[in-house]
Amino acid sequence: MYTQCPECLTVYKLEAELLVPGCGCLRCSHCDAVFNALGTLAAHLPPEPFTRLPDHALDQDPPLADVAVFRPRPVVDEAMEPVEGTEPADEPAVVEEIGEDFSQLTFTPRFAKPRRRRSWHTAAWVAVCTVLVLGLGAQLAWAKRDVLVADPTIGPLIETGCAVVGCRLPLVSAPTRLRLLARDVEQHPSVSDGLLITASVRNDATFAQPYPVVTIVLSDANGQRLAMRRFQPEDYVGDAATRARGLAGGATTAMVFEVQDPGQRAVAFAFSFD
Incomplete structure (x- = not known):
């Protein structure tokens, strides 16, 4: 595609993606003017010599897009009951005819249904991890029991907690x-x-x-x-x-x-x- 700067009449070759960020507006690299590239957008250049590309009126009603090539099926929630007249979510992919011309046939894929995360799986996994961490902490505490009991800060706390639950601390030789x-x-x-x-x-x-x-x-x-x-x-x-x-x-x-x-x-x- 081609477009022309209205200030310096420089003609540029461009791709459609270049028009997206500025909603059709471009900045001329020659004169630094900002212009609407859609006003002179052309698929082909006219025969030379030429001075200006044809101008397009930009204040008309939008044209109708009538040649459809793809239409996705809406995603149906698992919790919703099937609506009469709609096909089940597990039906195979279907081909929908848009017009009489086979070039207008569209393929509607069957999208994978999102699976709900089972909260009890997560809770069970958290519980197992918590038990393992507590078990590891208990093993480390038992291995270092003499040091912990003899510590002037931690020892009294452990003794108080042990008195509450009715246990007896191991004797530490010093x-x-x-x-x-x-x-x-x-x-x-x-x-x-x-x-x-x-x-x-x-x-x-x-x-x-x-x-x-x-x-x-x-x-x-x-x-x-x-x-x-x-x-x-x-x-x-x-x-x-x-x-x-x-x-x-x-x-x-x-x-x-x-x-x-x-x-x-x-x-x-x-x-x-x-």
């Missing part, structure tokens, strides 16, 4: 947070060659921990070891329920140990917790 407050040694009241050693121990941690393994070392004035013994929790805590509860955070307990007297050379003793 022997470095056990502090020896007092200790004493005296002759055993009923065993002639025995000693009775008592110790007062405080749990400075904010969480309960199991009763430790206590190691007592007796030494002479030169620091030489004369005797050593390791006491398991069952050796100095007779009640099994008390051992299961552990030593509560901030609590103090008294420990009593019976050892054999190594003689007059033993003048010092030391405690350690494992």
Whole structure:
């Protein structure tokens, strides 16, 4: 197609797509004038020489488009009942005759019906993903339970939540947070060659921990070891329920140990917790 600038009479060759953005108006690249390209639109150039392309009147009624080549079928909603006189949505594609001329036959395709998304599928998938995420979080929390319980910020929150639901936190061993407050040694009241050693121990941690393994070392004035013994929790805590509860955070307990007297050379003793 061809059109002509009315200002500088420059003739341009163009495609129909070029007329769409400006609703038929173009800007002349020679004189920069804006003009309606439809006014001189021509399918072919007239024989040369020529000066102007024929002008078209643009103020007339729109012509009738009567040569149809395609007409799509309307999409019928699945929820709507079939209307009398219409074909079912699953009918095969049909050919509709527009005129007597076979060149005017149109093909009406059967469009794929949009499927409704099933909301319960989405809900089930979200529920499964939520369960998997919670399960993974529970496994990680169990693997890091000692760190979480011992944390001064998270530990109390976990303990409070556990008290609400009625569960019991696992005991976390932290022997470095056990502090020896007092200790004493005296002759055993009923065993002639025995000693009775008592110790007062405080749990400075904010969480309960199991009763430790206590190691007592007796030494002479030169620091030489004369005797050593390791006491398991069952050796100095007779009640099994008390051992299961552990030593509560901030609590103090008294420990009593019976050892054999190594003689007059033993003048010092030391405690350690494992």
